[in-house]
Amino acid sequence: MTVSFTAELDAVARPWLKTLGKAGGTDARTAPLWLLADVPAAIAFAAGLALALDALPRGLAAAAPWLIVLALAAAARGLLAKRAAEVGAQAAAGVKAKARGDAVASVLGGALANGRATGGEALSAVVEGIEALDGHVARFTPARLASAVAPLLVIAAVAVATPVAAGILLATLVPFGLVMALAGGAAAEESRRQFLALERLSGLFLDRVRALPLVLAFQAEGAVTRDLALAADDLARRTIRVLRVAFLSSGALEFFAALSVALVAVYCGFNLLRLLPFPVPEQLDLKRAFFALALAPEVYVPLRRLAAAYHDRQAAEAAALTLAALPAPAPAPPAVIFAAPPPIRFQAVTVTYDPGETAVFEGFDLDVAPGEVVALLGPSGSGKTTLLNLLLGLAPLSGGEVSVGDQRLSHLGSIATSVAWAGQSPVVLPGTLADNLALAHPGATRDALEQTARAVGLADVLDGRGGLDARLDERGAGLSGGERRRLGLARAMLKPAPILLLDEPTADLDAASEQALLPILRQAAAGRTTLIATHSEAVAALADRVVRL
Structure with a gap:
């Protein structure tokens, strides 16, 4: 199963993520460079610290220039990060x-084409799956590119200071890299299972909410609650497994990083004290030894950053398998004026709307x-809104x-x-009243916005x-x-539209x-082909013709 899953990642998820990464533009290409720029700043910091101590x-006057270098390097590192x-x-x-945009167009396009609601799993993938891409692009990809160069x-x-410590x-780095590879392989499958469990829980919850009237009618609340509880418990177990692997791998990585720094510290200390039990081709002084010791932890900073973001990669690849399976969105039809x-x-x-249902x-x-001006007059459910939606492409033409x-709408x-x-x-x-008014006509002046708002009765x-x-929020409070x-x-x-x-x-x-x-409606309809869906006889009286449904 692991081999099949890895093959699926190589064949589907990773190429899809690579292609999608181009949407990051210049920012995606320059993000690793900002991380690499930290290397000269780290070297300057270590040099300033070693030379200041020496x-x-x-x-203090002799150390002051190096203390300034130290402070500038520290500030530069913060700004670069x-x-x-x-x-x-x-x-x-x-x-x-x-x-x-692609996922929503695919999901909604499929829903409109099929005339039915989209499954909860697909909607869950659009919400949770898209957000899972964030860490992969923002943290893992820059860290991966930087970690290949920065340690070297x-x-x-x-x-330059001590070839032996560099060796x-x-x-x-070899066992450090092996541990990262093993940890990544162990966590990848667990991450995939966790994402699938999250999809199942989200889809189950959404589908049960849709069917809530039916659930209540058949008194199936207990069964639905039990199903949701089982799905939630399954997600919790899989999340714990992912965290367990992450903590174990993090501990192993920290052990090897600490061990390597300790080896450098022991070597530099014994070299300074002339107590090494074996001959070496160098004799260190304080500033060279301290420079090497200060830089030793910096070798593993890019690798630690990569390890910390590795879970982001796994979450993104798990989400990519679902997102890549969504059908490609149909090209947007050209606008007609x-x-x-x-x-x-x-x-x-x-x-x-659905095959087998009453038309x-x-x-x-x-x-x-x-x-x-034509008024469509009729009771609720007679299809007035459907006719308007049909013109907008929001209802299926069966x-x-x-x-x-002189052209067909389908063309x-x-x-x-x-x-x-x-x-x-x-x-x-969310925004101002002006922002909400200008949605239909972004080029409208503030005077036009205010005059129209007062004309329709929004003076209060x-x-x-x-x-x-x-200010208005998304609920229009x-x-x-x-x-x-x-x-x-x-x-x-x-x-300014003719319809x-x-x-x-x-x-x-x-x-x-x-x-x-009513006078405002009459003014709005003047000079336009107008369809008005209404229950009101008073509104219908404004029309040139009334069609009763």
């Missing part, structure tokens, strides 16, 4: 953004003339055809650029919460349901507020 018997971390984080952000550079610097350090309000035609349209529409026909202008691709939309649940993003929000700079609808309507009014789609624009409003909003 000069101290002659007075900070910069390396920042560049690694920026590279990881670019890689995660690319991976998240430090040993070369030690060899000791070089010899101890209409210069004038186009006609819209529904011809024998059938919409069925929402079957053989539906409707012609909307250019610039005409039969018939939809034409916009056009996305017409979202030409559509202004106000839905039942407007999205609210503007006056009571600091104007356009009022402080906005009522009606104010959310007004926010969505303001966006639709701001966007307007309104989904229940006056829901959650009282009669007086609805009457106040």
